[in-house]
Amino acid sequence: MDKNSDQIYIDKVLQGDTNAFAYLINKYKDMAYTIAIKIVKSHEDAEEVAQDSFLKAYEKLDSFKGNSKFSTWLYTIVYRNSITKIRKKKVATSDIDDYVMDNYSEGSDFPQIEAIKNGEQQKYVREAINRLPEKDAILITLFYMNESSIEEIEQITNLTQTNIKVKLFRARKKLNTELSLLLKEEVKTIL
Template structure:
């Protein structure tokens, strides 16, 4: 089971000198932080380093966290910033997604409701393959909304765009994913509910 303290309680104790508790926050968010980094930076090794850098930066700046947004939103903003800096320095294009992560939720691709967690491994594998074919931008907005469970406002803060733009991007990304699934994975998705 997870640690009983909330993010906010952990942060307060860390700032009071219990630095070892930062490991609990790392454990709580490491998978999603890596996933967000990997969506932006396709090379696995680079994404792992950037995820570590983001945690180091978060630890160093924990005193600046004001609690105005969820800790996860603040953390993903740092990940986004670290990745953008890396990409600018390397001037890399981020087209391909060499993704080994499972894109774990998209039952209700077309509806406005948040997707239920995908139940079967074959479904996960199909979604993973499909998500690899989307742009990094589409993959990131879908990951933040479904996997990281960020709101439109939170995603806007992370990606530094207006929440209405996020809504449009999310709608278009879902539509592209659905079209891709129906076109390339018709056999696999025929029993799925949209």
């Protein structure tokens, strides 16, 4: 019955009765906000995402085919807008990290990575890499073990070069911590 009542209002909107969309907004605004807040974790951002999602749904209402419930279609828009909002915030955050990336030379802050060359030491490095989160381990492995360039990693991962540099910088810090835990006193001799 909900699907039919939604369709009645959708048809009214498509026929030019823009006020009919208010019914759909009032019916689904709470769940749209709930979905957004679970993802973006900010009340202001969740409100913005919900509003943008309703606007997008209104603008694209003619593309709603009715293969699913209107709510499913709308919540998909909310979900995707929420993910986009998070990605945009992460890009803004990585801009702050650009200063860090511009003011370090690769390996200079982590000489133990550069110093580890022989078999016994490589065993510790591999073990430390295995302890890293999967994405960090992949970047470290590609860059140091496979000697892939930032450009090659960009093609493999679909991440931007700036994002790769930031993530690689952070992964090296984590690797440094893992190596310190593994090697304890041996790290001091490597340094």
